[in-house]
Amino acid sequence: MFDIRKKNAFVCDLDGTLFMGPDPIKPAVDFVIENTRSGRFSYYYLTNNTSKCPEEYMKKISGAAIPVTPEQILTPLITLESYIRGKGCRSVYLIASEKVTAHMAAQLADAGVRFEFDPERNELIALTYDKELTYEKLRKACQLWNGRNVPPSPMCPIRPANQTPVDFVATHPDTCCPSEHGPIPDIGGMMRFLETTNGMKPSHVFGKPSPTLLAPVLAKFKPEEIAVVGDRLYTDKAIADNAGVDFVCVLSGETTREDLDRYAGTPPAAVVDTFDEVEAIRG
Template structure:
Protein backbone atom coordinates (compact mmCIF):
# COMPACT_ATOMS: atom_id res chain seq x y z
CA UNK A 1 0.00 0.00 0.00
CA UNK A 2 2.98 2.31 -0.41
CA UNK A 3 1.21 3.83 -3.42
CA UNK A 4 -1.10 5.57 -0.93
CA UNK A 5 1.61 8.18 -0.57
CA UNK A 6 1.05 9.35 -4.15
CA UNK A 7 -2.05 11.37 -3.22
CA UNK A 8 -1.84 15.06 -2.35
CA UNK A 9 -5.36 15.36 -0.95
CA UNK A 10 -7.17 13.09 1.50
CA UNK A 11 -10.92 13.55 1.89
CA UNK A 12 -12.48 11.98 4.98
CA UNK A 13 -16.08 11.22 5.77
CA UNK A 14 -16.83 11.78 9.47
CA UNK A 15 -19.62 9.60 10.94
CA UNK A 16 -18.55 5.96 10.82
CA UNK A 17 -15.10 6.85 9.48
CA UNK A 18 -13.38 9.22 11.90
CA UNK A 19 -15.81 8.95 14.82
CA UNK A 20 -18.97 7.19 15.92
CA UNK A 21 -21.07 9.03 18.47
CA UNK A 22 -18.64 10.55 20.96
CA UNK A 23 -15.90 8.00 20.24
CA UNK A 24 -12.93 8.33 17.92
CA UNK A 25 -12.63 5.27 15.72
CA UNK A 26 -9.43 3.17 15.71
CA UNK A 27 -6.49 4.74 13.91
CA UNK A 28 -8.25 8.04 13.16
CA UNK A 29 -6.05 10.28 15.29
CA UNK A 30 -2.84 8.60 14.14
CA UNK A 31 -3.80 8.69 10.44
CA UNK A 32 -4.76 12.37 10.47
CA UNK A 33 -1.67 13.37 12.45
CA UNK A 34 0.60 11.43 10.08
CA UNK A 35 -0.97 12.99 6.99
CA UNK A 36 -0.57 16.50 8.37
CA UNK A 37 3.07 15.76 9.18
CA UNK A 38 3.52 14.82 5.50
CA UNK A 39 2.01 18.14 4.41
CA UNK A 40 -1.03 16.53 2.81
CA UNK A 41 -4.21 18.50 2.07
CA UNK A 42 -7.12 17.37 4.27
CA UNK A 43 -10.83 17.97 3.90
CA UNK A 44 -13.69 16.51 5.93
CA UNK A 45 -16.70 15.77 3.74
CA UNK A 46 -19.85 14.96 5.66
CA UNK A 47 -23.40 14.42 4.43
CA UNK A 48 -24.69 15.64 7.78
CA UNK A 49 -27.54 18.12 8.01
CA UNK A 50 -27.86 17.88 11.80
CA UNK A 51 -24.52 19.62 12.51
CA UNK A 52 -23.20 22.85 11.04
CA UNK A 53 -19.67 23.22 9.72
CA UNK A 54 -18.80 24.96 12.98
CA UNK A 55 -20.23 22.10 15.03
CA UNK A 56 -18.26 19.54 12.98
CA UNK A 57 -15.10 21.53 13.63
CA UNK A 58 -15.81 21.76 17.36
CA UNK A 59 -16.60 18.05 17.55
CA UNK A 60 -13.30 17.09 15.94
CA UNK A 61 -11.23 19.43 18.08
CA UNK A 62 -13.16 18.29 21.16
CA UNK A 63 -12.03 14.75 20.37
CA UNK A 64 -8.43 15.92 20.22
CA UNK A 65 -8.15 16.12 16.42
CA UNK A 66 -6.28 19.04 14.86
CA UNK A 67 -8.62 20.64 12.33
CA UNK A 68 -9.50 23.96 10.71
CA UNK A 69 -12.94 25.40 10.11
CA UNK A 70 -12.33 25.82 6.38
CA UNK A 71 -11.64 22.08 6.07
CA UNK A 72 -15.27 21.25 6.93
CA UNK A 73 -17.71 20.60 4.10
CA UNK A 74 -21.24 19.49 4.99
CA UNK A 75 -24.28 18.67 2.88
CA UNK A 76 -26.26 21.29 4.77
CA UNK A 77 -23.74 24.00 4.01
CA UNK A 78 -23.47 22.85 0.39
CA UNK A 79 -27.27 22.97 0.05
CA UNK A 80 -27.29 26.55 1.28
CA UNK A 81 -24.59 27.46 -1.22
CA UNK A 82 -26.58 25.85 -4.05
CA UNK A 83 -29.75 27.73 -3.11
CA UNK A 84 -27.86 31.02 -2.80
CA UNK A 85 -26.63 30.57 -6.37
CA UNK A 86 -30.08 30.04 -7.87
CA UNK A 87 -31.38 32.72 -10.22
CA UNK A 88 -34.46 34.71 -9.33
CA UNK A 89 -36.29 35.02 -6.05
CA UNK A 90 -35.74 32.11 -3.65
CA UNK A 91 -37.88 31.24 -0.63
CA UNK A 92 -37.15 27.91 1.02
CA UNK A 93 -39.47 25.72 3.06
CA UNK A 94 -37.22 23.57 5.26
CA UNK A 95 -37.74 20.05 6.55
CA UNK A 96 -34.82 19.45 8.90
CA UNK A 97 -33.09 20.10 12.18
CA UNK A 98 -32.01 23.57 13.43
CA UNK A 99 -28.49 23.12 12.00
CA UNK A 100 -29.88 23.05 8.47
CA UNK A 101 -31.86 26.23 9.05
CA UNK A 102 -28.79 27.90 10.53
CA UNK A 103 -26.69 27.06 7.45
CA UNK A 104 -29.28 28.79 5.25
CA UNK A 105 -29.49 31.82 7.53
CA UNK A 106 -25.72 32.24 7.64
CA UNK A 107 -25.56 32.30 3.84
CA UNK A 108 -28.47 34.71 3.55
CA UNK A 109 -30.92 32.28 1.95
CA UNK A 110 -34.54 33.39 2.59
CA UNK A 111 -36.70 30.90 4.51
CA UNK A 112 -40.50 30.74 4.52
CA UNK A 113 -42.96 28.98 6.80
CA UNK A 114 -45.72 29.29 4.20
CA UNK A 115 -46.00 26.60 1.55
CA UNK A 116 -47.79 29.03 -0.79
CA UNK A 117 -44.64 31.16 -0.95
CA UNK A 118 -42.07 28.38 -1.28
CA UNK A 119 -39.94 28.21 -4.41
CA UNK A 120 -37.94 25.29 -3.00
CA UNK A 121 -38.46 22.57 -0.38
CA UNK A 122 -35.14 21.58 1.20
CA UNK A 123 -35.12 18.25 3.03
CA UNK A 124 -32.56 17.03 5.53
CA UNK A 125 -32.66 14.57 8.40
CA UNK A 126 -35.57 15.58 10.66
CA UNK A 127 -36.05 13.70 13.91
CA UNK A 128 -39.40 15.44 14.41
CA UNK A 129 -40.82 14.69 10.98
CA UNK A 130 -44.58 14.10 11.14
CA UNK A 131 -47.77 13.99 9.08
CA UNK A 132 -48.25 17.76 9.10
CA UNK A 133 -44.74 18.35 7.71
CA UNK A 134 -45.31 15.67 5.07
CA UNK A 135 -48.59 17.30 4.05
CA UNK A 136 -47.04 20.78 3.90
CA UNK A 137 -44.00 19.69 1.89
CA UNK A 138 -46.12 17.69 -0.58
CA UNK A 139 -48.46 20.64 -1.05
CA UNK A 140 -45.56 23.01 -1.73
CA UNK A 141 -44.03 20.62 -4.27
CA UNK A 142 -47.36 20.11 -6.05
CA UNK A 143 -47.64 23.91 -6.30
CA UNK A 144 -44.33 24.03 -8.17
CA UNK A 145 -41.64 24.27 -5.48
CA UNK A 146 -38.44 22.39 -6.41
CA UNK A 147 -37.77 19.44 -4.11
CA UNK A 148 -34.12 19.49 -2.99
CA UNK A 149 -32.61 16.59 -1.04
CA UNK A 150 -29.69 17.71 1.11
CA UNK A 151 -28.22 14.21 0.78
CA UNK A 152 -29.22 10.75 -0.46
CA UNK A 153 -28.49 8.97 2.85
CA UNK A 154 -31.09 6.38 3.80
CA UNK A 155 -29.69 5.97 7.32
CA UNK A 156 -27.24 7.48 9.79
CA UNK A 157 -24.90 5.29 11.90
CA UNK A 158 -24.89 5.75 15.67
CA UNK A 159 -23.58 3.53 18.43
CA UNK A 160 -25.42 0.21 18.05
CA UNK A 161 -28.07 1.45 15.63
CA UNK A 162 -28.94 3.02 12.27
CA UNK A 163 -31.30 6.02 12.26
CA UNK A 164 -33.59 6.85 9.31
CA UNK A 165 -32.03 9.74 7.40
CA UNK A 166 -32.85 12.29 4.70
CA UNK A 167 -33.69 9.98 1.81
CA UNK A 168 -36.40 8.16 3.74
CA UNK A 169 -38.18 11.51 4.26
CA UNK A 170 -37.59 12.62 0.66
CA UNK A 171 -39.18 9.43 -0.63
CA UNK A 172 -42.22 9.98 1.58
CA UNK A 173 -42.66 13.45 0.04
CA UNK A 174 -42.16 12.10 -3.49
CA UNK A 175 -44.81 9.44 -2.84
CA UNK A 176 -47.25 11.93 -1.29
CA UNK A 177 -46.79 14.57 -4.01
CA UNK A 178 -46.20 12.47 -7.10
CA UNK A 179 -43.31 14.82 -7.99
CA UNK A 180 -39.71 13.72 -8.44
CA UNK A 181 -36.72 15.19 -6.64
CA UNK A 182 -35.33 18.20 -8.51
CA UNK A 183 -31.74 17.98 -7.19
CA UNK A 184 -29.67 16.07 -4.65
CA UNK A 185 -26.82 17.70 -2.75
CA UNK A 186 -24.13 15.93 -0.70
CA UNK A 187 -22.04 12.98 -1.77
CA UNK A 188 -22.02 11.59 -4.46
CA UNK A 189 -23.51 14.57 -6.36
CA UNK A 190 -21.62 16.35 -9.13
CA UNK A 191 -22.28 19.72 -7.48
CA UNK A 192 -20.64 18.54 -4.26
CA UNK A 193 -17.65 17.18 -6.20
CA UNK A 194 -17.21 20.28 -8.34
CA UNK A 195 -17.16 22.62 -5.37
CA UNK A 196 -14.98 20.38 -3.19
CA UNK A 197 -12.30 19.92 -5.86
CA UNK A 198 -12.38 23.62 -6.65
CA UNK A 199 -11.71 24.47 -2.98
CA UNK A 200 -9.02 21.82 -2.65
CA UNK A 201 -7.06 23.24 -5.60
CA UNK A 202 -6.24 19.66 -6.66
CA UNK A 203 -7.00 17.41 -9.60
CA UNK A 204 -9.38 14.58 -8.77
CA UNK A 205 -6.74 11.96 -9.60
CA UNK A 206 -4.51 13.41 -6.86
CA UNK A 207 -7.16 12.89 -4.16
CA UNK A 208 -8.32 9.90 -2.10
CA UNK A 209 -11.87 9.66 -0.75
CA UNK A 210 -12.07 7.69 2.50
CA UNK A 211 -15.41 6.68 3.95
CA UNK A 212 -17.64 3.96 5.36
CA UNK A 213 -20.44 3.94 2.78
CA UNK A 214 -20.34 2.36 -0.65
CA UNK A 215 -23.37 4.24 -1.97
CA UNK A 216 -22.19 7.74 -1.03
CA UNK A 217 -18.48 7.94 -0.15
CA UNK A 218 -17.11 5.33 -2.54
CA UNK A 219 -19.61 6.14 -5.29
CA UNK A 220 -18.57 9.79 -4.96
CA UNK A 221 -14.93 8.95 -5.54
CA UNK A 222 -15.53 6.54 -8.41
CA UNK A 223 -17.97 8.85 -10.17
CA UNK A 224 -15.61 11.82 -10.10
CA UNK A 225 -12.21 10.25 -10.65
CA UNK A 226 -10.82 10.13 -7.10
CA UNK A 227 -9.09 7.19 -5.47
CA UNK A 228 -11.35 5.39 -2.99
CA UNK A 229 -10.90 3.62 0.34
CA UNK A 230 -13.66 1.89 2.30
CA UNK A 231 -13.29 1.51 6.06
CA UNK A 232 -15.40 -1.21 7.68
CA UNK A 233 -16.19 0.81 10.81
CA UNK A 234 -19.57 2.24 9.79
CA UNK A 235 -22.48 1.42 7.50
CA UNK A 236 -21.09 -0.79 4.72
CA UNK A 237 -19.74 -4.10 5.97
CA UNK A 238 -17.95 -6.97 4.34
CA UNK A 239 -21.13 -8.77 3.28
CA UNK A 240 -22.47 -5.67 1.53
CA UNK A 241 -19.12 -5.16 -0.18
CA UNK A 242 -19.12 -8.74 -1.45
CA UNK A 243 -22.55 -8.28 -3.03
CA UNK A 244 -22.00 -4.79 -4.44
CA UNK A 245 -20.85 -3.78 -7.94
CA UNK A 246 -19.17 -0.75 -6.34
CA UNK A 247 -15.49 -1.64 -5.92
CA UNK A 248 -13.21 0.64 -3.88
CA UNK A 249 -9.48 0.78 -4.54
CA UNK A 250 -8.71 -0.09 -0.91
CA UNK A 251 -10.64 -1.82 1.87
CA UNK A 252 -9.48 -1.36 5.47
CA UNK A 253 -10.73 -2.74 8.76
CA UNK A 254 -10.05 0.71 10.22
CA UNK A 255 -7.92 3.80 9.70
CA UNK A 256 -5.07 2.01 11.48
CA UNK A 257 -4.17 0.60 8.07
CA UNK A 258 -3.78 4.08 6.60
CA UNK A 259 -1.85 5.31 9.63
CA UNK A 260 0.62 2.42 9.34
CA UNK A 261 1.65 3.49 5.82
CA UNK A 262 2.81 6.89 7.04
CA UNK A 263 4.34 5.85 10.35
CA UNK A 264 6.75 3.14 9.22
Protein backbone atom coordinates (compact mmCIF):
# COMPACT_ATOMS: atom_id res chain seq x y z
CA MET A 1 0.00 0.00 0.00
CA PHE A 2 1.41 3.39 -1.00
CA ASP A 3 2.23 5.66 1.92
CA ILE A 4 3.76 9.07 1.27
CA ARG A 5 5.29 9.10 4.78
CA LYS A 6 7.64 6.27 3.70
CA LYS A 7 8.92 8.09 0.59
CA ASN A 8 12.04 10.23 0.36
CA ALA A 9 12.63 10.42 -3.38
CA PHE A 10 10.34 10.92 -6.36
CA VAL A 11 11.50 10.23 -9.90
CA CYS A 12 9.24 12.37 -12.07
CA ASP A 13 8.41 11.97 -15.71
CA LEU A 14 8.09 15.41 -17.31
CA ASP A 15 5.59 15.50 -20.17
CA GLY A 16 2.09 14.64 -18.98
CA THR A 17 3.24 14.67 -15.33
CA LEU A 18 4.76 18.11 -14.62
CA PHE A 19 4.26 19.68 -18.05
CA MET A 20 1.74 19.52 -20.84
CA GLY A 21 3.92 20.43 -23.81
CA PRO A 22 5.55 23.74 -22.84
CA ASP A 23 3.05 24.55 -20.05
CA PRO A 24 3.53 23.57 -16.38
CA ILE A 25 0.75 21.51 -14.74
CA LYS A 26 0.37 24.03 -11.94
CA PRO A 27 -0.75 21.98 -8.89
CA ALA A 28 1.91 19.34 -9.61
CA VAL A 29 4.64 21.93 -10.10
CA ASP A 30 3.62 23.86 -6.94
CA PHE A 31 3.82 20.61 -4.94
CA VAL A 32 7.36 19.99 -6.25
CA ILE A 33 8.48 23.58 -5.57
CA GLU A 34 7.16 23.54 -1.99
CA ASN A 35 8.78 20.23 -1.08
CA THR A 36 12.06 21.02 -2.85
CA ARG A 37 12.36 24.26 -0.87
CA SER A 38 11.57 22.52 2.43
CA GLY A 39 13.91 19.62 1.60
CA ARG A 40 11.17 17.13 2.43
CA PHE A 41 11.67 15.06 -0.72
CA SER A 42 14.43 14.62 -3.27
CA TYR A 43 13.20 14.92 -6.82
CA TYR A 44 14.71 13.52 -9.99
CA TYR A 45 13.52 14.26 -13.51
CA LEU A 46 13.30 11.46 -16.00
CA THR A 47 13.31 11.71 -19.77
CA ASN A 48 14.11 9.34 -22.62
CA ASN A 49 14.52 12.20 -25.08
CA THR A 50 18.15 12.29 -26.21
CA SER A 51 17.56 14.96 -28.84
CA LYS A 52 18.02 17.45 -25.99
CA CYS A 53 20.93 18.03 -23.61
CA PRO A 54 20.39 17.84 -19.82
CA GLU A 55 20.94 21.64 -19.68
CA GLU A 56 17.85 22.17 -21.83
CA TYR A 57 15.76 20.20 -19.33
CA MET A 58 17.26 22.22 -16.50
CA LYS A 59 16.09 25.34 -18.31
CA LYS A 60 12.60 23.95 -18.77
CA ILE A 61 12.33 22.89 -15.11
CA SER A 62 13.85 26.05 -13.66
CA GLY A 63 11.64 28.03 -16.07
CA ALA A 64 8.69 26.70 -14.05
CA ALA A 65 10.41 28.07 -10.88
CA ILE A 66 11.48 24.60 -9.65
CA PRO A 67 14.98 24.74 -8.11
CA VAL A 68 17.10 22.12 -9.95
CA THR A 69 20.71 20.91 -10.19
CA PRO A 70 22.33 18.83 -13.01
CA GLU A 71 22.43 15.67 -10.81
CA GLN A 72 18.62 15.64 -10.74
CA ILE A 73 18.26 15.17 -14.50
CA LEU A 74 18.14 11.51 -15.57
CA THR A 75 18.55 11.01 -19.32
CA PRO A 76 19.99 8.04 -21.21
CA LEU A 77 22.87 10.31 -22.26
CA ILE A 78 24.17 9.77 -18.70
CA THR A 79 23.83 6.00 -19.11
CA LEU A 80 25.66 6.24 -22.44
CA GLU A 81 28.45 8.19 -20.77
CA SER A 82 28.82 5.50 -18.07
CA TYR A 83 28.75 2.78 -20.72
CA ILE A 84 31.55 4.42 -22.73
CA ARG A 85 33.62 4.88 -19.55
CA GLY A 86 32.92 1.33 -18.36
CA LYS A 87 33.99 -0.17 -21.68
CA GLY A 88 37.03 2.11 -21.95
CA CYS A 89 36.06 3.12 -25.50
CA ARG A 90 38.34 5.72 -27.10
CA SER A 91 36.67 6.09 -30.49
CA VAL A 92 32.90 6.34 -30.87
CA TYR A 93 30.78 6.91 -33.94
CA LEU A 94 27.98 8.94 -32.35
CA ILE A 95 24.80 9.57 -34.31
CA ALA A 96 23.53 12.73 -32.62
CA SER A 97 22.79 16.38 -33.24
CA GLU A 98 25.67 18.84 -33.13
CA LYS A 99 24.75 20.13 -29.68
CA VAL A 100 24.35 16.64 -28.18
CA THR A 101 27.69 15.60 -29.73
CA ALA A 102 29.33 18.70 -28.19
CA HIS A 103 27.74 17.85 -24.82
CA MET A 104 29.02 14.25 -24.90
CA ALA A 105 32.49 15.36 -26.01
CA ALA A 106 32.65 17.80 -23.07
CA GLN A 107 31.41 15.17 -20.59
CA LEU A 108 34.01 12.64 -21.77
CA ALA A 109 36.92 15.00 -22.47
CA ASP A 110 38.79 13.70 -19.40
CA ALA A 111 38.57 10.11 -20.71
CA GLY A 112 40.19 10.98 -24.04
CA VAL A 113 37.17 9.77 -26.05
CA ARG A 114 37.03 10.83 -29.70
CA PHE A 115 33.64 11.16 -31.35
CA GLU A 116 34.50 10.49 -34.97
CA PHE A 117 33.82 8.34 -37.99
CA ASP A 118 36.92 6.20 -38.40
CA PRO A 119 36.45 2.64 -39.69
CA GLU A 120 39.94 1.72 -38.43
CA ARG A 121 39.43 3.04 -34.88
CA ASN A 122 35.69 3.08 -34.03
CA GLU A 123 34.84 0.65 -31.23
CA LEU A 124 31.23 1.69 -30.73
CA ILE A 125 28.30 3.01 -32.75
CA ALA A 126 25.96 5.00 -30.47
CA LEU A 127 22.55 6.05 -31.76
CA THR A 128 20.57 8.89 -30.15
CA TYR A 129 17.29 10.58 -31.12
CA ASP A 130 19.09 12.62 -33.75
CA LYS A 131 16.84 15.31 -35.22
CA GLU A 132 19.69 16.15 -37.63
CA LEU A 133 19.81 12.59 -38.96
CA THR A 134 20.92 12.26 -42.58
CA TYR A 135 21.17 9.40 -45.04
CA GLU A 136 24.95 9.82 -44.81
CA LYS A 137 24.98 9.08 -41.06
CA LEU A 138 22.89 5.93 -41.53
CA ARG A 139 25.09 4.84 -44.43
CA LYS A 140 28.24 5.25 -42.32
CA ALA A 141 26.74 3.21 -39.47
CA CYS A 142 26.00 0.39 -41.94
CA GLN A 143 29.50 0.67 -43.41
CA LEU A 144 31.06 0.20 -39.95
CA TRP A 145 28.81 -2.73 -39.13
CA ASN A 146 29.34 -4.42 -42.52
CA GLY A 147 33.11 -4.09 -42.25
CA ARG A 148 33.32 -5.67 -38.79
CA ASN A 149 30.24 -7.74 -37.98
CA VAL A 150 29.06 -9.33 -41.21
CA PRO A 151 30.88 -12.34 -42.71
CA PRO A 152 32.26 -11.60 -46.19
CA SER A 153 29.76 -12.48 -48.91
CA PRO A 154 28.85 -11.24 -52.37
CA MET A 155 26.57 -8.73 -50.60
CA CYS A 156 29.31 -7.61 -48.14
CA PRO A 157 32.65 -8.22 -49.85
CA ILE A 158 34.79 -5.91 -47.73
CA ARG A 159 36.16 -6.93 -44.36
CA PRO A 160 39.43 -5.49 -43.01
CA ALA A 161 41.77 -8.09 -41.51
CA ASN A 162 42.08 -8.51 -37.71
CA GLN A 163 39.13 -6.31 -36.90
CA THR A 164 37.05 -7.04 -33.82
CA PRO A 165 33.27 -6.57 -34.16
CA VAL A 166 32.02 -3.05 -33.55
CA ASP A 167 29.52 -2.64 -30.68
CA PHE A 168 26.22 -0.82 -31.28
CA VAL A 169 23.99 0.76 -28.62
CA ALA A 170 20.87 2.93 -28.72
CA THR A 171 19.91 5.44 -26.04
CA HIS A 172 16.21 4.43 -25.72
CA PRO A 173 13.53 2.36 -27.45
CA ASP A 174 10.72 4.87 -28.21
CA THR A 175 9.05 4.13 -31.53
CA CYS A 176 7.50 7.57 -31.82
CA CYS A 177 7.52 10.99 -30.24
CA PRO A 178 4.10 12.50 -29.40
CA SER A 179 3.53 15.92 -30.94
CA GLU A 180 0.70 18.36 -31.56
CA HIS A 181 0.48 16.75 -35.03
CA GLY A 182 0.32 13.19 -33.67
CA PRO A 183 3.15 10.64 -33.57
CA ILE A 184 6.39 11.69 -35.31
CA PRO A 185 9.56 9.58 -35.78
CA ASP A 186 11.77 8.91 -32.75
CA ILE A 187 14.78 6.62 -32.44
CA GLY A 188 12.76 3.38 -32.93
CA GLY A 189 12.31 4.04 -36.63
CA MET A 190 16.02 4.78 -36.97
CA MET A 191 16.86 1.41 -35.38
CA ARG A 192 14.38 -0.31 -37.68
CA PHE A 193 15.93 1.39 -40.71
CA LEU A 194 19.35 -0.05 -39.82
CA GLU A 195 18.01 -3.49 -38.92
CA THR A 196 16.11 -3.70 -42.19
CA THR A 197 19.24 -2.78 -44.13
CA ASN A 198 21.75 -5.33 -42.83
CA GLY A 199 20.33 -6.92 -39.67
CA MET A 200 22.26 -4.69 -37.27
CA LYS A 201 20.71 -4.61 -33.79
CA PRO A 202 21.86 -2.80 -30.63
CA SER A 203 23.52 -4.85 -27.88
CA HIS A 204 21.96 -2.47 -25.33
CA VAL A 205 19.00 -0.10 -25.39
CA PHE A 206 19.13 2.36 -22.48
CA GLY A 207 16.33 4.61 -21.22
CA LYS A 208 12.88 3.70 -19.95
CA PRO A 209 11.95 0.89 -19.34
CA SER A 210 15.56 -0.15 -18.61
CA PRO A 211 16.21 0.34 -14.87
CA THR A 212 19.82 1.45 -15.61
CA LEU A 213 18.49 5.02 -15.81
CA LEU A 214 17.59 4.89 -12.08
CA ALA A 215 21.07 3.81 -10.96
CA PRO A 216 21.97 7.24 -9.47
CA VAL A 217 18.77 7.23 -7.36
CA LEU A 218 19.12 3.61 -6.23
CA ALA A 219 22.68 4.42 -5.14
CA LYS A 220 21.32 7.01 -2.66
CA PHE A 221 17.94 5.62 -1.54
CA LYS A 222 16.45 2.24 -0.66
CA PRO A 223 13.88 0.99 -3.22
CA GLU A 224 11.03 1.39 -0.69
CA GLU A 225 11.89 5.09 -0.25
CA ILE A 226 11.54 5.77 -3.99
CA ALA A 227 8.53 6.20 -6.26
CA VAL A 228 8.42 6.80 -10.00
CA VAL A 229 5.66 9.21 -11.02
CA GLY A 230 4.45 9.21 -14.60
CA ASP A 231 1.59 9.10 -17.10
CA ARG A 232 2.61 6.12 -19.26
CA LEU A 233 2.17 2.53 -18.12
CA TYR A 234 4.43 0.96 -20.78
CA THR A 235 7.41 3.21 -20.02
CA ASP A 236 7.07 4.92 -16.61
CA LYS A 237 5.41 1.99 -14.83
CA ALA A 238 7.67 -0.47 -16.63
CA ILE A 239 10.85 1.22 -15.36
CA ALA A 240 9.43 1.33 -11.82
CA ASP A 241 8.54 -2.38 -12.02
CA ASN A 242 11.95 -3.25 -13.46
CA ALA A 243 13.71 -1.34 -10.68
CA GLY A 244 11.43 -2.77 -7.95
CA VAL A 245 10.03 0.61 -6.81
CA ASP A 246 6.49 1.98 -6.43
CA PHE A 247 4.73 3.61 -9.36
CA VAL A 248 2.36 6.55 -9.01
CA CYS A 249 0.16 6.90 -12.09
CA VAL A 250 -1.01 10.42 -12.87
CA LEU A 251 -4.06 10.96 -15.05
CA SER A 252 -2.82 14.37 -16.23
CA GLY A 253 -1.24 12.88 -19.37
CA GLU A 254 -1.72 9.87 -21.62
CA THR A 255 -3.30 7.20 -19.38
CA THR A 256 -7.04 7.36 -18.66
CA ARG A 257 -9.14 5.52 -16.06
CA GLU A 258 -10.47 3.33 -18.91
CA ASP A 259 -6.88 2.36 -19.79
CA LEU A 260 -6.30 1.38 -16.14
CA ASP A 261 -9.50 -0.71 -16.11
CA ARG A 262 -8.25 -2.60 -19.16
CA TYR A 263 -4.65 -2.89 -17.90
CA ALA A 264 -3.70 -6.54 -17.33
CA GLY A 265 -0.52 -6.00 -15.27
CA THR A 266 -0.19 -5.36 -11.54
CA PRO A 267 -1.99 -2.10 -10.69
CA PRO A 268 0.01 1.08 -9.90
CA ALA A 269 0.76 1.66 -6.19
CA ALA A 270 -1.30 4.85 -6.44
CA VAL A 271 -3.47 6.61 -9.03
CA VAL A 272 -4.02 10.38 -8.82
CA ASP A 273 -5.39 13.06 -11.12
CA THR A 274 -2.32 15.24 -10.62
CA PHE A 275 0.94 14.56 -8.77
CA ASP A 276 0.14 16.84 -5.76
CA GLU A 277 -2.70 14.49 -4.76
CA VAL A 278 -0.19 11.90 -3.47
CA GLU A 279 0.03 14.10 -0.38
CA ALA A 280 -3.25 12.65 0.85
CA ILE A 281 -2.31 8.96 0.46
CA ARG A 282 -1.30 7.33 3.71
CA GLY A 283 -1.23 3.52 3.56
